[in-house]
Every structure is written in structure tokens, then in C-alpha cells.
Amino acid sequence: MNSITLRFQPALACAWRVKTTSSSRRIPALQLRFCYGVSSTDHQPPVKTNIRHYCSRMDQGQGMLFRQLFESVSSTYTYLLADTETKEAVLIDPVLETVDRDIKLIDELGLSLKIAVNTHCHADHITGTGLLKRRLFGVKSAISKHSGAAADILLSEGDSVNFGKHCLNVRETPGHTDGCMTLVTGDQTMAFTGDTLLIRGCGRTDFQQGCSKKLYKSVHEKIFTLPGHCLIYPAHDYKGQTMSTVDEEKKYNPRLTKTLEEFVDIMKNLNLTRPNKIDIAVPANLVCGLHDV
Ligand SMILES: N[C@@H](CCC(=O)N[C@@H](CSS)C(=O)NCC(=O)O)C(=O)O
């Protein structure tokens, strides 16, 4: 019997589990992932495991809706945030292939998507931003002004993305790319770190404008200075982990706990393969993803 896990996580609960007798059973519009997932230790090839770290977030009575969504081909997290009163919503890092899922959820929840924001110009997948703008009236795209990409809103340090009474504050965190940003909720309880800080890892620095020294400085000065309890939500996870905290990463991140010199050396020797889609994703993402859609 296969166990499949819905990677669509409501704010108050952990992941839902569904038992089925067939691996081909389909549940439309929700992301399914087999319990036998992919995991690896740092720098090691993936191995099969049934380990899952589920995401949970206590309702803090602040009137903010939050959903973490997963795209399994590129292992990308997309985040939906909204003001529960005004219904204004923001999507962080939407993926082209999951735009239908995102629109369906936005409709079901009665939300009005205002802004689709990318934490950086992604190299491994095409952003869903351009298609969302075509499909939903009034949506604006946003990205860092240092990314070199076109968007309706070009963000820089100290800017904020507002939705209802909530906001995301921009912290520039270059290193993986020049235009990487970390988006921090107004109350500093959540940080969307893109590829700058991954759970127990970090973004690679061997292409685009990658620079390991810059990344180290960004993490230490702009992320590790947030409150220790601040939740970390990255753009990717390849091991089934869904969230972390500033304190946890300061203590256990196998790369960022090292000295700068050791970190630079680790990053030089990652020996990762080039992302499969880099040659189509980067040019597409420089024009909001609307590249031969
Ligand atoms: N194999 C994947 C690409 C995986 C990869 O390179 N991930 C990036 C983030 S997407 S730009 C990364 O920074 N990884 C860091 C790490 O330590 O894994 C593909 O072909 O798409």
C-alpha cells in the first residue's frame, strides 16, 4: 500500500495524509508526493527515505492567511499570503507549471491577487508571474531592481510589498544572484529567503552573478540578525524539509556556521550539476516568464 502525502499545508494544521491502494490515484489541483521521498545529506547524492518534516504555524490571530505550496519537478516552494479581511493577496515565487493550481486556490479562498513577486531571477524553472498577469486582471509583477529582469515593480532595500494591513519588507541578500532578496513580514515572524538561505544549506554561487563572499555577508547581516524565532521559508527544498528558524540555521546550518574562508572553500567544491532548464529559464525569467509560453 502506498502512502501519499498532500503537500498543501493549512496554517493551523500539518500536512494531510491520504492512504490509497494505488500509486496512480489522482487528486486534482493538489500537489501529491510519495511518502518515499528523496533525501540526502549535504553534498551526498539523494537516497530514498520516508522522512518528512511537516510545516506548521500557529494562528497568531493577526488575520493573515498563509499557504506553502510545492512544485515537485523543480522542488520549488510557492507561498500565498493574504489579508483575511481585505482578501488582498501576494504570491511569492510562482512556477509556470503550477499557475492553474494557484489560480484555483486563490479563487476558492475568495482572494484577489495583487502582486506576484520573485525572490530572484530563477535559473531552474520558469516563473509563473507572466502567465498570472495574463490570467488574472490587475496583477502586478515584482522583482529586485538588481536582477536585470523586467517587472511592473522593481524593488530595493527597505521597500515593502503591501497586502491589506500586512506587508513584506525587502532585504537585499545578494550572493546566489545579484538580485536576490529576502522578504520579511512586518512583524518579523516569517522570512522568505529565496535561494539565499535554504534549510541546512544555501543557494549555489557558481553561475549567474554568484559570489560566495557576498552570500555569506548577506546571510549573516540580513537574515541571522532577525529574531531567533523568525521562521525561515526557502524557495527550494530537496529533502522534504518545509521550514526552519533563524536560531536553528545559526546553530545547525552546515555551511553558514563555518568561517568565511571555510564557507568559500565549501562553495567552491559543491560540484553540482547545471540546472537542466537554465538555458531557457534565465532568458524567460528576465522577461517575467512570458517567453514562448
Ligand atoms: N538539479 C536541479 C538544480 C538544483 C540546484 O542547482 N538548485 C539551486 C537552486 S535553483 S537555482 C541551488 O542553489 N542549490 C544549492 C544546493 O546546495 O543544492 C535542476 O536541474 O533544476
Ligand SMILES: [Fe+2]
Ligand atoms: Fe536560484
